Every structure is written in structure tokens, then in C-alpha cells.
Amino acid sequence: xSIPLEHDYIGLSETSSLERSSDKISSSSSTVTTKDENSNVxxxxxxxxxxxxxxxxxxxxxxxxxxSLFGKDFEDKTNGYSHSPLKNFVSGAKRGFSDAIDAxxxxxxxxxxxxxxxxxxxxxxxxxxxxxxxxxxxxxQQSCLPGPAKKDAxxxxxxxxxxxxxxxxxxxxxxxxxxxxxxxxWPPIRSFxxxxxxxxxxxxxxxxxxxxxxxxIYVKVSMDGAPYLRKVDLxxxxxxxxxxxxLEKMFSCFTIGQCTSHGLRGREGxxxxxxxxxxxxxxxxxxxxDKDGDWMxxxxxxxxxxxxxxxxLRIMKGSExxxxxxxxxxxxxxxx
Amino acid sequence: xxxxxxxxxxxxNSTDSPESTHPSSFPDEVLEGVLSxxxxxxxxSSVSLVCKDWYNAERWTRTKVFIGNCYSVSPEIVARRFxxxxxxxxxxxxxxxxxxxxxxxxxxDIQSWLVVFARVYPFLEELRLKRMTVSDESLEFLxxxxxxxxxxxxxxxxxxxxxxxxxxxxxxxxLIELDIQDNGMDDFGGGWLSCFPENFASxxxxxxxxxNSEVNFDALERLVTRCKSLKVLxxxxxxxxxxxxxxLMRAPQLMELGTGSFQxxxxxxxxxxxxxxxxxxxNLHTVSGLWEANSLNLPILYPACASLVFLNLIDATLQSxxxxxxxxxxxxxxxxWVQDTVEDKGLEAVGSCCPLLEELRVFPADPFDPDILHGxxxxxxxxxxxxxxxxxxxxxxxxxxxxxxxxxxxQNCPDFTHFRLCIINPGQPDHLTNEPMDEAFGAVVxxxxxxxxxxxxxxxxxxxxxxxxxxxxxxxxxxxxxAGSSDRGMQCVxxxxxxxxxxxxxxxxxxxxxxxxxxxxxxxMRSLWMSACNVTMNGCRLLAREMPWxxxxxxxxxxSDDSHADKVYVYRSVAGPRRDAPxxxxxx
Numbered sequence: 062x063s064i065p066l067e068h069d070y071i072g073l074s075e076t077s078s079l080e081r082s083s084d085k086i087s088s089s090s091s092t093v094t095t096k097d098e099n100s101n102v103x104x105x106x107x108x109x110x111x112x113x114x115x116x117x118x119x120x121x122x123x124x125x126x127x128x129s130l131f132g133k134d135f136e137d138k139t140n141g142y143s144h145s146p147l148k149n150f151v152s153g154a155k156r157g158f159s160d161a162i163d164a165x166x167x168x169x170x171x172x173x174x175x176x177x178x179x180x181x182x183x184x185x186x187x188x189x190x191x192x193x194x195x196x197x198x199x200x201x202q203q204s205c206l207p208g209p210a211k212k213d214a215x216x217x218x219x220x221x222x223x224x225x226x227x228x229x230x231x232x233x234x235x236x237x238x239x240x241x242x243x244x245x246x247w248p249p250i251r252s253f254x255x256x257x258x259x260x261x262x263x264x265x266x267x268x269x270x271x272x273x274x275x276x277x278i279y280v281k282v283s284m285d286g287a288p289y290l291r292k293v294d295l296x297x298x299x300x301x302x303x304x305x306x307x308l309e310k311m312f313s314c315f316t317i318g319q320c321t322s323h324g325l326r327g328r329e330g331x332x333x334x335x336x337x338x339x340x341x342x343x344x345x346x347x348x349x350x351d352k353d354g355d356w357m358x359x360x361x362x363x364x365x366x367x368x369x370x371x372x373x374l375r376i377m378k379g380s381e382x383x384x385x386x387x388x389x390x391x392x393x394x395x396x397x
Numbered sequence: 398x399x400x401x402x403x404x405x406x407x408x409x410n411s412t413d414s415p416e417s418t419h420p421s422s423f424p425d426e427v428l429e430g431v432l433s434x435x436x437x438x439x440x441x442s443s444v445s446l447v448c449k450d451w452y453n454a455e456r457w458t459r460t461k462v463f464i465g466n467c468y469s470v471s472p473e474i475v476a477r478r479f480x481x482x483x484x485x486x487x488x489x490x491x492x493x494x495x496x497x498x499x500x501x502x503x504x505x506d507i508q509s510w511l512v513v514f515a516r517v518y519p520f521l522e523e524l525r526l527k528r529m530t531v532s533d534e535s536l537e538f539l540x541x542x543x544x545x546x547x548x549x550x551x552x553x554x555x556x557x558x559x560x561x562x563x564x565x566x567x568x569x570x571x572l573i574e575l576d577i578q579d580n581g582m583d584d585f586g587g588g589w590l591s592c593f594p595e596n597f598a599s600x601x602x603x604x605x606x607x608x609n610s611e612v613n614f615d616a617l618e619r620l621v622t623r624c625k626s627l628k629v630l631x632x633x634x635x636x637x638x639x640x641x642x643x644x645l646m647r648a649p650q651l652m653e654l655g656t657g658s659f660q661x662x663x664x665x666x667x668x669x670x671x672x673x674x675x676x677x678x679x680n681l682h683t684v685s686g687l688w689e690a691n692s693l694n695l696p697i698l699y700p701a702c703a704s705l706v707f708l709n710l711i712d713a714t715l716q717s718x719x720x721x722x723x724x725x726x727x728x729x730x731x732x733x734w735v736q737d738t739v740e741d742k743g744l745e746a747v748g749s750c751c752p753l754l755e756e757l758r759v760f761p762a763d764p765f766d767p768d769i770l771h772g773x774x775x776x777x778x779x780x781x782x783x784x785x786x787x788x789x790x791x792x793x794x795x796x797x798x799x800x801x802x803x804x805x806x807x808q809n810c811p812d813f814t815h816f817r818l819c820i821i822n823p824g825q826p827d828h829l830t831n832e833p834m835d836e837a838f839g840a841v842v843x844x845x846x847x848x849x850x851x852x853x854x855x856x857x858x859x860x861x862x863x864x865x866x867x868x869x870x871x872x873x874x875x876x877x878x879x880a881g882s883s884d885r886g887m888q889c890v891x892x893x894x895x896x897x898x899x900x901x902x903x904x905x906x907x908x909x910x911x912x913x914x915x916x917x918x919x920x921x922m923r924s925l926w927m928s929a930c931n932v933t934m935n936g937c938r939l940l941a942r943e944m945p946w947x948x949x950x951x952x953x954x955x956x957s958d959d960s961h962a963d964k965v966y967v968y969r970s971v972a973g974p975r976r977d978a979p980x981x982x983x984x985x
Contacts, residue, residue: 204932245902246496247878248764248794248821251553251579290768297691 076158278368284376285310285345301360305347312376344379425454432785433458438483460484465923467505467529468948471972472513484523485514486549491926491966492876493901495553496526498928500952502979506530506556506778508538509977510601515542523548523574530554536561540568544783545581548574548602555581558588559608566592574602576629587612598623606632606655606686611635616894622647634688634712638663638671638697645674654678656686659694659713668697676700682824685709688849692719701762711760721746732756737772737794744777748784756790758782761821764794772821774804782809789847790815795826798855803837813845818853823879823904833857839864852876864884866893874899887911901926907981910935912965919947924968932962934985940967941985948974949985 278295291311298304345360351370359367359374401739429601432454432634438461443453461484464470475482491498507529514521521543531554544571551557559582565575566589574824589604590612605612612635621627622683629647632641636657645651663671675681690713699839703728711734715723718733720743730751735743737759747754759777762770777799782788788810798820807813816838828831842848842864849871853861857880865872866889873896874917881887887907890900899922908931919925919940934951941949954966974984 171477244904245821246493246498247877248819249496249876250764250794251495252762254705289773292769370500 111229143252200344278371280349280371282308282311282374282376285378285381287312287376293374295371300364301367304359306348308376346377346379347374348377349374406855412436424909425450426975428454429458432932436461438463438639454676457481460822461523462486464488466968466970467510468975469923469968469970470970472510473651474971475515476517480517481759482518483521484525485521486525486527486949487529488527489529489554490903491924492899493903493926494530498903501555502978503982504530504979506535507924508532508535511535511538511542519543520545522546523550525550525552526554527552528554530562532554532556533558533561533564537564540564545571548576549570550574550576550578551580552576552578553580558583558586559587561611562589563592566590566760567594570594570597571599572597575597575600576602576604577607579607579693584610586609586610593615595619596623598625600624601626601785602629604629604655604969606633608633609635614640615740618643618647619892624648627651629653631685632657634658637661637840638694639667642671642674643669643923645671645678646684648679648938649674649677649968651678652680653683653707654681654685655709656684656688658689659687659936660689660691661694663694663697668694671697672700679704681705683707683709685712687713689713690715690719692722693919694771695719698723699726703729705730707732711758712734714738715743716740717742717746721750724750727751728753730754732790734758734760736760736762738762739773739775740771741773741780744773745780748780750784752784753787754781754785755787757785757788758792760792763862764821770796772796775799778802779805779809786810787812789813792817792819792852794819794821795979796821797825798834798837799827799829800834800836801829802906803834804840807844811844812843813841814842814847814849815850816845816848817850817876818854819852820855823854825854825858829869835860836862838948839868842868846871852875853880855880858882859886859889862889866890869894873897875901876907877902879904881905881907884908884911884914888914893913900924900925902928902930904929906931907908908932909939912936913940916943919967920969922969924966926964926966927962927965930965931958932965934962937965938985946970950975950980951983951985953983 279292280295282291282293293304293307293311295304298307348356348372349359349367350356350373352372356375362370400642405629428450430446432441432451435444435455438459441455441656442497445452456478457480458885458970460481461650462479462482463486464475464489466703467487483534486628487507490503490954491529493499494503495975505528507526509799513585515538519542519684522545523541524546525548529551530702531551536557536629539549541564549565551567551573555763556829557580562575562577565572577701587608587610593616597620601624603620603624610633612633614636615736616638617632617636621630621644628651630644630651631653632655634657636644638659640660645654678701682704684701684705684707687695687710688708695715703724703726706729708727708730710720714736716738718741720739721879723731724730724746728750731753733747733751733754733756734746735758739759744759747757755757758867759773761772773793773795775795776800778791778793778795779802783804786809789812791813792815795818800816827837834853835858837855838851838853838857840863841851846868851865851869851872851874853876861881862881862885863877869875870893872894875890875894884907886905887902888895891911903926905927907927912932915925915935937949937951941947946969948966948968948970950966952966953961954963957963975982978984
């Protein structure tokens with residue numbers, strides 16, 4: 062397995078070199094001293110030049126889930142980062158996974174090349190006339206690769222994303238760029254549709270958003286090793302079996318490597334113990350975050366109680382759920 | 398041939414003009430008779446330019462007027478020129494107001510128009526408004542002033558509520574059409590529907606899909622039963638499947654249907670009844686609505702699918718499998734709107750099932766949620782292009798795209814007239830090569846010679862705009878965001894696209910030089926919008942000074958400095974500067 066490579070890629074030696082180059086860019090931009098000025102900006106901290114795991118440095122994130130490589134990634138607002146390393150895990154090769162390996166190697170090169178060019182453009186793009194703070198915000202975020210969570214919320218810095226997008230994608234070969242800003246009026250979806258869709262999606266953060274009147278319970282589902290999140294409406298399932306089969310379908314492409322060998326795919330009518338078997342057998346454990354913010358094993362409580370308290374789901378690798386795994390196994394045994 | 402023209406009758410102006418001594422080849426009545434057969438206003442505009450006689454004949458026979466920018470002309474001018482108007486289409490705010498870029502109370506109020514119309518066009522029958530501000534009082538005034546009023550369509554309007562609809566339902570005895578779409582309106586309940594009188598039976602089009610409050614179903618059912626000519630019915634999601642079945646049984650003649658909620662748990666008998674109801678609707682060619690449709694319930698549509706031409710699934714969150722199964726029954730589809738939850742796999746099904754497809758719109762299910770990354774990619778689009786060679790209109794929201802894919806797509810479908818590609822992350826490059834998306838749009842404009850409308854996105858340099866200026870000779874509407882490298886980009890477009898009418902730009906590095914390069918051109922365009930660019934107040938003042946027939950309006954953001962022109966809206970007008978501009982709109 063290439064896990065050590067992932068660690069490197071994510072946090073260790075690569076990071077430092079990246080940070081160095083990031084610093085280089087930042088210092089060569091015209092207005093550098095803006096980090097302080099932007100302290101009023103939401104989530105600025107996460108837009109600073111850091112290249113660790115997006116979640117690993119933010120204080121509000123919950124710690125203590127054991128060594129979770131990508132544990133908090135999906136809670137953060139960035140995905141671009143998590144893309145590339147994850148692809149090494151998955152043999153499904155859905156989106157040019159093999160490129161991820163190249164990506165890590167080319168990191169420095171593309172970073173430098175890309176950002177210098179873009180930097181040159183930067184000075185043309187945004188001459189300091191008008192002293193718009195957008196320019197400053199741009200430069201702070203220039204080298205935020207996948208790191209930065211949200212861009213500055215809305216305010217009025219629509220120019221900012223241009224710069225950010227120009228540099229960060231240079232480092233993010235295969236994946237969508239990192240943080241998406243709350244840019245006013247972008248993407249260009251009509252306000253009318255926005256409001257109807259907003260009732261469907263969780264606002265500002267992960268979590269349950271009950272659509273009043275129709276009783277939908279949308280929760281995000283993340284899976285370790287999967288490049289993107291999904292959402293499910295818990296109301297459409299009546300029991301754990303339906304939930305698990307839906308999740309299995311949703312994430313089947315990512316468990317291809319695991320499941321086929323166990324011959325567990327395509328089984329109908331999964332019971333709770335089967336779910337555990339499946340997940341356990343394929344080294345994945347289905348967990349959920351409840352209202353108190355605790356991560357629990359799915360299947361412990363009656364379904365109705367579960368739908369009431371579940372805020373998000375996570376298909377965790379068995380090895381990650383250190384604190385939970387033994388319980389899972391026990392429960393499995395008890396049920397069998 | 399009798400060369401003496403009878404000019405005296407219906408052409409009051411002709412005696413005033415020098416050209417009136419010019420003998421006409423045939424009498425006015427004949428000319429007017431002929432011209433009254435012209436339906437396209439473009440033709441009519443051409444006709445009106447021939448000579449004074451023809452101008453007059455045309456104006457006396459025009460019954461429909463289309464005003465693309467309500468501030469380009471005044472109601473008095475319209476009334477003076479066209480005495481016999483029965484049908485009016487009016488558009489107000491700039492399109493970017495749909496995306497919250499225009500502050501509230503900007504204007505485009507219909508009231509001043511209605512006051513004039515009430516005086517001059519008492520026989521007005523149709524009013525179609527887009528992006529106008531309409532108050533309840535205006536709706537009441539409308540209902541009271543035009544006894545023969547037949548058709549009201551409100552799209553992306555704001556300022557009114559269901560109270561205004563009550564007035565329309567109550568007083569418009571000859572109403573044929575009530576079409577309420579996507580408006581910023583207040584919904585105080587569904588009681589308006591019950592305001593249609595019990596003997597009212599003329600409705601042919603009823604669309605209240607965008608209203609949330611439940612209407613009285615009995616009243617609706619009775620209304621549908623009475624209105625034997627009902628062709629278009631779009632209900633809101635408060636209507637259940639069971640109720641839908643009853644409505645369909647009452648109106649098998651329907652041509653366009655917007656269902657309500659599609660989520661109900663149905664017994665087998667109910668399913669059968671619904672299937673039967675759908676198969677009874679022999680004229681049904683358009684279906685929309687389908688809120689919360691699931692794989693259990695979608696099959697009830699199947700009997701109606703073979704004749705479907707337009708399927709609007711943007712309110713149905715379908716997965717790829719569900720879409721594939723549905724489309725297998727829809728071989729005649731010409732227009733399809735979906736959410737990107739169908740993913741590339743769903744689009745592959747589009748390509749294989751719908752060879753006659755001409756229009757595809759793919760909307761993002763979660764556009765503002767940064768964590769969600771599923772959706773469609775370039776491969777979905779390519780798959781559609783392979784199977785649907787007749788594509789001419791596409792609106793595609795995606796999170797990744799490549800130059801190569803777009804090149805392939807336009808190779809497969811060279812007949813695009815509308816190409817609107819939105820890569821959701823601003824300024825995102827080709828995700829495989831990391832290069833700008835210049836070549837993609839270059840391929841579009843080079844290959845699609847009929848292109849009328851283009852929206853660009855992704856990482857773009859001036860090269861994109863060089864291509865556009867050089868090749869997009871039929872381009873009329875261009876939307877640009879987060880793109881370009883310098884003034885040159887915009888200059889290329891203004892210099893090259895001779896047919897350009899609407900140019901809307903946001904967050905681009907175009908400044909005064911670019912703005913002023915279009916000095917001569919803006920009079921031949923409907924409007925220009927530039928926001929968050931590098932234009933300054935001085936540049937705008939210069940433009941305004943040089944071009945008196947243009948209205949140059951600037952809206953400033955709170956935090957910007959004095960010299961920066963944050964939002965610029967330039968449009969030609971024969972009505973002079975706005976008299977109703979709010980304080981935040983500066984006319985230069």
C-alpha cells in the first residue's frame with residue numbers, strides 16, 4: 062500500500078517544500094501584509110498558507126478519532142486536496158487516479174511554473190487602483206492549495222476567486238480546485254431555484270437540514286477513500302437494510318477492490334449483521350455523527366431514533382475506527 | 398394601375414411628411430392588409446424602414462410589441478407609434494439580477510406602463526413580463542382596466558403576492574392564460590385559486606408550479622373540469638399523485654403537464670389508475686414537476702412517454718438508473734432538463750435513448766455546497782453529443798471540463814445555436830492538462846457557425862476572446878465571468894462580433910480602454926453589463942459624454958472607493974435618462 066506516500070504527500074516533507082514555494086509567491090505579490098487586515102474575514106485562518114490536511118489545523122474540528130487519514134477531510138470545505146491522495150487507494154480508476162501519483166511528484170514543478178505565470182498575470186489583472194481589498198484577499202489565498210476551507214464569505218470580493226483558481230489548480234492536477242467561495246451570484250443559478258435547493262442542502266456546514274413540510278432528512282455521507290461526498294435522504298429508507306444497500310450502491314465503485322473478493326456484493330436483503338459483516342469484511346465500518354457530535358456505530362439504536370439523531374454518515378475504514386471497532390465486532394458477535 | 402394613392406384615411410402623419418406626395422403603388426388598405434399578415438417583429442421593423450407609407454401602414458397594423466429593455470423606450474413613445482397594440486412583452490432588469498447582482502428597488506416598475514396602456518390600449522389582451530417589478534396594486538389596476546384581458550405571464554418578476562393574483566382571478570373574466578414562473582413573490586396562501594368565478598371556463602394555460610402554498614383541491618378540480626380548452630396545467634407540489642389522477646381524468650386534452658409531488662406511496666390499483674390516466678392524455682407532449690419522484694412511481698409516466706417532446710426533470714432528483722429507465726421510453730424527446738444527480742451515467746443514457754434531442758440543460762443539485770462534488774463531467778457531455786447529433790441548445794453546469802472534450806462535442810454537434818457552459822469553480826482550467834479553456838471555446842466558435850448565444854467559464858485568457866471576435870459572427874449574446882487577461886479580450890469581442898446585442902461581464906480584468914473601444918457599438922446593442930471589472934467613473938463619464946443616446950448607469954458598492962465603477966449598465970435609449978432611478982443608480 063502506498064500509505065506512507067500519502068502521509069508524505071499530505072503532511073510531511075512535501076508540505077514544507079510547498080509551503081516554501083507558497084511563501085515565495087506570497088512574498089512576491091504586491092500586497093502581502095493583508096493577512097492581518099483580513100482578519101475580519103470568515104475563515105481567514107484556513108486561507109493562510111498551510112498545506113497540512115485541511116482539517117488537521119482547524120481548532121473547531123473534532124479530534125480524537127484515531128489516526129484517520131482523511132477522517133476530517135470531508136467535513137472541511139475542500140475536496141481538491143483529498144482527491145489526489147485518495148486515488149491511490151482505489152483501484153477503480155474512476156477519474157484518472159493514476160495521475161495522482163504523478164501529481165505528487167509534479168507538485169513543486171507545476172506549482173512554481175503555474176504560479177509565477179499567474180502571478181505575472183496577477184499584476185495585470187488587478188492593479189492596485191481603488192485599493193480594493195479583493196486584491197489583498199487574492200494574494201493571501203493564492204497559494205492555498207487545497208488547504209483553505211472557505212473563501213471569504215460573500216462580502217464583495219468576487220475578483221478574488223479568479224486568482225485563487227489560477228494558482229491552486231496548477232497544483233491540483235486532476236481535481237476540482239479547493240475552496241469554493243461564497244461569491245455573490247455564482248454559480249449563476251436563479252435565486253428562485255437557489256432557495257428551493259437551499260431547503261434541500263445543509264447550509265454552511267454539514268448536518269441535518271429538515272425541509273419543513275416535506276420531512277426530508279438529508280445527511281452527507283462520506284467514505285474513506287472516496288473522492289467525493291454524497292447525500293442521502295434518510296426519510297427514503299425504512300430500515301438499516303435499505304440504507305445499507307443504498308450506500309452500497311452509491312459507493313460500490315469505491316469498494317470494488319474490497320467487496321468482490323468477499324463476494325458480498327449483490328446480496329439482497331441485508332440485515333444489520335450483514336451490514337456489519339459487509340463493512341467489517343471489507344474493512345469498512347459505517348458510523349454516524351449524532352446530535353451531540355459523537356461518532357457512533359450505525360445499527361446500535363432503533364431506526365427511528367437513528368434518523369432523529371443522525372447528522373452525518375461516514376463509512377470509515379475499520380482500522381480507523383479504533384475506538385469503535387471492538388464494539389462493532391462485539392455487536393456482530395452478539396447478533397450472530 | 399391607379400397611381401393616385403388614397404392616403405387620407407388611416408395615415409394621419411402622411412400628410413405632414415414630404416414623402417407623402419410619392420405615389421404609392423396600391424392603396425393603404427391593401428398595404429395594411431398585406432402587412433397585417435406579418436407576424437415577426439423583425440420583418441415588421443424592416444418593413445417600417447422602407448418608406449413613410451410603409452412605416453405608417455406597419456404601425457397601424459402591429460398588434461404585438463416586444464420591448465427587450467423597458468428603459469430603452471417610454472410608454473408614451475410606444476403609444477404614439479403603435480395605436481393598436483393587443484399584446485405586449487416587456488423585459489426589465491438586467492439578467493444578472495437573477496443572481497442577486499442588482500439591488501432591490503432598482504426599478505422596472507410596470508405601473509407607469511399600465512397607466513399609459515389603460516389610456517391608449519383599452520383592448521389590451523396579453524401582457525408578458527420578465528424581470529419587472531409588479532405590485533399587487535398594479536395587478537389590481539390591470540384587472541380593472543382591461544376588460545378583454547386574456548393572458549398574463551410573469552417570469553422572474555418581484556413585488557407582488559398572491560393577493561394580486563386574487564385580483565386577476567376575480568376580475569379577468571376572459572382570462573385564457575395565467576402563467577406564474579420563478580418570481581420573487583410573497584405567497585400568502587392558495588386562496589387565490591378559489592377566486593375564479595364558478596362560471597369561469599375560458600382558461601387554457603394555468604401555471605402555478607412555483608407557488609408553495611396549497612390550493613383548494615376541490616376548487617382546482619372544478620376549475621379544470623369547467624375549462625374544456627385547458628391545454629397547459631402546471632400545479633405545485635402540494636398536489637398529490639392521487640389528486641393528479643383526478644385532474645388528468647378531467648383534462649385528457651392536456652398538452653403540457655406539470656405534476657405535483659410524485660412521492661406518494663401508491664397501491665397497485667392507484668398505480669394502474671394513474672397509468673391509465675396518463676395513457677388517456679393523447680396530446681401530452683411536455684411534462685414537468687415530478688417533485689421527489691422515485692423509481693417506484695416514475696413508471697406511471699411510461700404510457701405518456703412515447704409522445705413526449707419536452708421533459709423537465711429539474712425538480713426531480715433522479716439518479717442515473719432511474720433516468721435511464723425513464724428515457725428508454727422517450728425516444729422522441731427534443732428537450733430535456735435534468736439535475737446533475739443523474740451523473741455521467743445518466744447522460745450516457747440520454748445519448749443512447751434520445752437521438753432527436755435538440756436541447757439539454759443540466760443543473761447542479763447542490764451548487765452552493767462546497768463539499769458535494771458529484772455531478773456531471775466532460776464525459777457525460779461527450780456521451781450526449783455522440784448520441785444526439787441534433788443538439789443545438791445546451792446549458793451545462795459541471796465541476797470539470799477539458800478542452801479536448803469540448804472539441805469533440807462540437808465536432809459531433811456543429812449546429813449549436815446556444816452554448817452555455819458553466820464550470821462551477823471560477824477560473825478552473827482544463828482538469829487534465831491544467832491549461833486554460835481557451836481552446837474549448839475556440840473550437841465552439843470555429844465549428845458552430847450558427848452560434849447565437851455563448852456563456853463561457855473556466856480559466857480563460859484573452860485568447861478565448863480573440864477567437865470569439867474572429868469567428869463568432871452570428872453571436873448575439875455573450876456572458877463572461879472570471880475570465881480574460883486584459884482589455885484586449887473585450888476589445889476583440891466588441892470589434893469582431895458584428896451581431897452582438899447583449900454583453901454581460903462580471904469579475905473580469907477589463908477596464909476603461911475596453912469599455913471605450915465599444916463606443917460606437919453600444920448603440921447597435923441592447924445593453925452592456927459590467928460588474929466587478931476595472932472600469933472607473935471617469936471612463937463611464939467619458940462614454941456618457943460621447944454617446945448621448947446611451948444611458949450609462951453606475952451602481953456603486955458600499956466599500957469601494959470613489960473612482961471605481963462597480964456595476965455599469967449601458968444601454969441605448971430613445972427615452973433619455975431614467976426618471977425613476979433610485980438613489981443608488983447614478984446616471985452619468
